[in-house]
Amino acid sequence: MKVAVIKYNSGNVQSVLYALERLGAKAELTDDIEKIKSADRVIFPGQGEASSAMRYLKSKNLDQVIKETTQPFLGICLGLQLLCDHSEENNTECLGIFPVKVKKFIPENSQEFKVPQIGWxxxxxxxxxxxxxxxxxxxxxxxxxxxxxxxxxFTIAQSHYIHDFSAMLHKDNFFAIQAHPEKSGEVGEHLLKNFLNLRN
Known part of the structure; x- marks a missing residue:
């Protein structure tokens, strides 16, 4: 099985590659359009800033490639947010796969809730x-x-931090998770394995 991990100058990609390697998947970090189109699975991970990420995707025509993918596709963290319609981060128009808005956490009590949310x-x-x-x-x-x-x-699981939010999304061949499965122990490994084992 060939897995294309989309390269778009975002952080936290190497740990995803290691996680896929542990599962026996042949994964390649790439922004090559033909390699992405021919892959059995496509993963869109990352940490970073929405507007600069979208500029890079558009400069490589990867925004259109992502919209046209038909194989199982998984967005992780920033990847989930970019699959949505619009992000409040620098007022960014995103890919619009999910007609969902991405908003910034605003804690009512900064002593109780810290932003970013970091942890389990x-x-x-x-x-x-x-x-x-x-x-x-x-x-x-x-x-x-x-x-x-x-x-x-399109929410298939939610979590609560300050308020409820979409932890995972699903529409057609597109799946997305806000958390980091590659850092989530056995649960995250199981989620990635289930994604790799999806029927096309």
Whole structure:
């Protein structure tokens, strides 16, 4: 199985490659359009800033390539946010796969809630979805983020930090997770394995 990990000058990519390697997947970090189109799976990870990430994607025509993918596709962290419609981070128009807005956490009590959210948090209200096959109830995953996707009809799991937000999204062949599965221990490894094992 060939896995294309989209290169767009974002951080935290190497740990995703290591996680895929542990699962036996042949993964390549690339911004080559033909390699992305021919891959069995596409993963869109990253940490960074939304507007500069979108500029890079557009400069390489990767924004159109992403919209046209038909194989299973997984956005991680910033990857989830860029798959949404609009981000409050520098007022950025994103890819619009999910008609969802991305907003900044604004704590009512800065003593109780720190932004970014860094650490473990529970996946709640998990929907019936192949990504959760074999995962025990009330799993915890690891987050590092200052922005979040609103709840929507495409939310397949949510978490709570200051308020409820979309922890995971799904529409057609597009899946996305706000947390970092590559840093989430057995639960994250299981999520990635389930993604790799999806039927096309």
């Amino acid at each position: 948090n529970e996946l709640e209200k998990i929907m019936d979805n192949p990504l959760f096959r074999g995962i025990k109830p009330h799993p915890f995953v690891y987050y590092v983020h200052s922005f979040y996707a609103e709840l929507s009809e």
